[in-house]
Amino acid sequence: PYKGSGTASGEQLCPPPLLPRLWPGTPPHTLLGASAGCRCIRAAAPVRLPGSPLATLGLCGFRTCEPPPPLPPPDPSCAAVALRSLLAADLRFSRQLGVCAGERSAWGSARPLLRLLEVSGHGVPWLAGTLYGLGRSESPAGREVLLNLLFALLLDLVLVAVVKGLVRRRRPTHNKMDMFVTISVDKYSFPSGHATRAAMVCRFVLHHLVLAIPLRVLVVLWAIIVGISRVMLGRHNVTDVAFGFIMGYMQYNVVKYFWLSPLSAPALFAVWNQ
Numbered sequence: 001p002y003k004g005s006g007t008a009s010g011e012q013l014c015p016p017p018l019l020p021r022l023w024p025g026t027p028p029h030t031l032l033g034a035s036a037g038c039r040c041i042r043a044a045a046p047v048r049l050p051g052s053p054l055a056t057l058g059l060c061g062f063r064t065c066e067p068p069p070p071l072p073p074p075d076p077s078c079a080a081v082a083l084r085s086l087l088a089a090d091l092r093f094s095r096q097l098g099v100c101a102g103e104r105s106a107w108g109s110a111r112p113l114l115r116l117l118e119v120s121g122h123g124v125p126w127l128a129g130t131l132y133g134l135g136r137s138e139s140p141a142g143r144e145v146l147l148n149l150l151f152a153l154l155l156d157l158v159l160v161a162v163v164k165g166l167v168r169r170r171r172p173t174h175n176k177m178d179m180f181v182t183i184s185v186d187k188y189s190f191p192s193g194h195a196t197r198a199a200m201v202c203r204f205v206l207h208h209l210v211l212a213i214p215l216r217v218l219v220v221l222w223a224i225i226v227g228i229s230r231v232m233l234g235r236h237n238v239t240d241v242a243f244g245f246i247m248g249y250m251q252y253n254v255v256k257y258f259w260l261s262p263l264s265a266p267a268l269f270a271v272w273n274q
């Protein structure tokens with residue numbers, strides 16, 4: 001490879017010099033054979049073509065290759081601008097709603113109550129309660145429901161961990177990381193695991209437990225309040241909770257689709273019934 005003439009800054013390795021210009025009058029930098037980013041910086045003396053009084057053969061004496069100019073920044077699309085505005089509004093609004101983020105916050109005195117709600121939607125009590133119920137249950141129908149609830153809770157933990165690990169959205173800066181039993185991905189906030197669990201458990205309970213209307217209303221209210229309390233505690237932004245509700249709602253469809261029963265999973269139930 002040929003190193004350029006050394007006269008221009010930002011030189012790079014260049015193709016060989018002395019590339020011919022085949023017709024008269026062509027500016028030196030458009031010499032035949034010029035490659036992208038390279039230009040002739042000094043033409044050699046023209047050589048008259050034998051047999052033709054007018055035509056000359058242009059030769060390039062020195063070529064230089066300059067780094068290509070930087071690409072202009074990509075045009076922000078409408079969707080990107082809308083997403084950025086939504087996220088900015090989300091951060092602002094969530095900060096305003098984080099009225100129990102600390103003891104000294106505007107509604108700091110309500111923080112202990114909201115932390116109790118936090119425990120009510122946490123994975124540990126739900127898993128422990130379901131396992132305890134499974135151990136105590138004597139009816140096959142009850143065991144089937146509890147086994148599926150266990151499957152639903154484990155599925156929820158896995159899916160939330162996967163999405164949190166992929167999205168890696170940090171928790172709001174005003175959040176105090178004093179949560180009850182967390183795993184590594186719980187440093188991320190999207191989606192809210194409490195919201196997914198609350199929405200999924202709410203649908204599960206409404207479908208599989210025979211409850212009086214006031215109790216059914218209470219279950220729905222509990223799920224909604226658990227979600228709202230995540231923002232008030234400063235644990236999450238509004239979009240984390242909104243997406244969590246949607247995700248939890250859809251997770252129940254997966255549980256329903258793969259419902260475990262003595263027919264669909266005979267081996268599992270045979271082991272259990274021994």
Ligand SMILES: CC(C)=CCC/C(C)=C/COP(=O)(O)O
Nearest residue numbers: 123124181182186191192193194
């Ligand atoms: C350790 C176990 C079994 C569950 C973790 C539950 C937990 C801490 C979820 C995080 O919820 P948010 O995303 O709503 O803060």
